[in-house]
Amino acid sequence: MKKPAKLAAWDRTKGRPEPIRALNRIPEVDNQEPLVNLLEYTPRIKLARDSVIPYVRKTVAEMCTTAAESLPEGVTLGLIEGWRPFARQQRIYAFMWKCAKEAFPDRDHAALRRTVCRWVAPVDQKAPPGHCTGAAVDVVLLNENNEPFDVTSPYERWTASRTYTLGLTPMAQANRDLLVNAMLGAGFSNCRDEWWHYSYGDAGWAVRANRDRCFYGLVHLPEELYAELELEHAAAMDGRPNPFMEPTAATYPEKDPESELLMDETVLE
DSSP states (O other), X not given: OOOBOOOOOBOTTSSOOOOHHHHHTSOBOOOOOOEEEGGGTOTTEEESSTTOOOEEEXXXXXXXXXXXXXXXXXXXXXXXXXXXXXXXXXXXXXXXXXXXXXXXXXXXXXXXXXXXXXXXXXXXXXXXXXXXXXXXXXXXXXXXXXXBBOOSTTSOGGGGOSTXXXXXXXXXXXXXXXXXXHHHHTTOEEXXXXXXXXXXXXXXXXXXXXXXXXXXXXXXXXXXXXXXXXXXXXHHHHXXXXXXXXXXXXXXXXOOXXXXXXXXXXXXX
């Protein structure tokens, strides 16, 4: 069995933690703002995955537009995930639980739960997962060929997941800074554990921004708008490797040292 992957060192002085207990203390007063199709706002935003449901709250769409249009020419904002139906959240959580049990067979239930909740919002808490509120987006930078810019070298995959990871190459650091600055400049807050995750208006945003309440809660779309995408997502999940285990060369090809692009597009939910 492969060994669990080790995370890279990171700057703990930056960002703000958001423990579940803090999220659950945030009062929710949903302002009933509708979900809208993000792709209708600007051509500077593209889908980075086939199964993406491109809906978010209206203000979040406007903020993503601001971030995308602040990027240099030839760089677009790639959407990995926007609004997420609760069933998808449950599917992801169950997948991560299975993977954690495989990677850490000696951990008890409480330790496994801490491991999984470190990466995926739980589905049994008062505060709903950010993606299920339409407040959160997972994003990358894409070039003109829709290839993601490298923001992790010299590390592999999500071992460099912390936004303020230490020891990145100058190119990876510059690319990461470009994304972070564009999103924060548009008014989003960032989950310091995930360089790709930003939100506005949910409980996570409220904790990170030191607000006393949030205004986006659990929200739904008519199922006919995303039924086929859910089937694609479920099929894709079946083929995913265990993200807690050390990657292999066969599963995750090495990066071309002459390229500024990361060819492995796999990013944790």
